[in-house]
Amino acid sequence: MKIFFKGFNYSQDGPGNRLVYHLQGCNMHCPWCSNPEGMSFTGGTEYSTEQIVQECFRSRAMFFSGGGVTFTGGEATLQWEDLLEVLKQLRAANIHTAIETNGTSPYLPEIQKHVDYMMMDFKHYDKEVFQNFTGANIDPLLRNYEYLCSIGRQLHIRIPLINHVNVEDPKGFAEILSRFDTSNVVFEFLPYHEYGKKKWKTEYQITDGFVSADQLRRFQKVFAEYHLKTIHT
Numbered sequence: 001m002k003i004f005f006k007g008f009n010y011s012q013d014g015p016g017n018r019l020v021y022h023l024q025g026c027n028m029h030c031p032w033c034s035n036p037e038g039m040s041f042t043g044g045t046e047y048s049t050e051q052i053v054q055e056c057f058r059s060r061a062m063f064f065s066g067g068g069v070t071f072t073g074g075e076a077t078l079q080w081e082d083l084l085e086v087l088k089q090l091r092a093a094n095i096h097t098a099i100e101t102n103g104t105s106p107y108l109p110e111i112q113k114h115v116d117y118m119m120m121d122f123k124h125y126d127k128e129v130f131q132n133f134t135g136a137n138i139d140p141l142l143r144n145y146e147y148l149c150s151i152g153r154q155l156h157i158r159i160p161l162i163n164h165v166n167v168e169d170p171k172g173f174a175e176i177l178s179r180f181d182t183s184n185v186v187f188e189f190l191p192y193h194e195y196g197k198k199k200w201k202t203e204y205q206i207t208d209g210f211v212s213a214d215q216l217r218r219f220q221k222v223f224a225e226y227h228l229k230t231i232h233t
């Protein structure tokens, strides 16, 4: 498993205190990415699945407040074979697991069977805009979303809100996201920040990305109208 960063984090990467692994490589190139060093498929440090599993076992005492292990990225699902193996071993050892994913993997229906807590990004609802900003096709993400809703899967959808990118039309989001059964889905808005800006080696493309309190309130209001449950972590 290729990893570019690992460490403990409380509350932002799933419940409780968690050991978070950032897996190298992403199939998107979002210009607001706060971990640009994780996008490339080169770099990172190679660990065997056994090394990861043993490290998790040794860290058990740290998984307080309902914590455990989170796999994020980059895009964690791109290393799906190793990921599946580690997830299975952690579940067998009763360790809580979570993944953060951009939602495009064709292996997500299989991976989710072995994950306790799923976080999935939803960056835009419009196919063309999505493609322009992320470089990826939205269709696999929509298929996965529909499937996960159809099986009543617990899902935490995270929507980064970026001025001039995706804040114009909250209804566009709400309409697509409410098409399926969302009884077990919660939504979280992540207002734009620039924590990763300094890490960009190429020119940072986002200017004036911060959202206003008003823009955020509009999203909260529209999602409430569509009976989409929102949370804040």
Ligand code: SF4
Residues within 6 Å of the ligand: 026, 027, 028, 029, 030, 032, 033, 034, 035, 038, 039, 073, 074, 075, 102
């Ligand atoms: S999907 Fe996530 S990790 Fe990949 S480029 Fe976009 S923000 Fe970065």
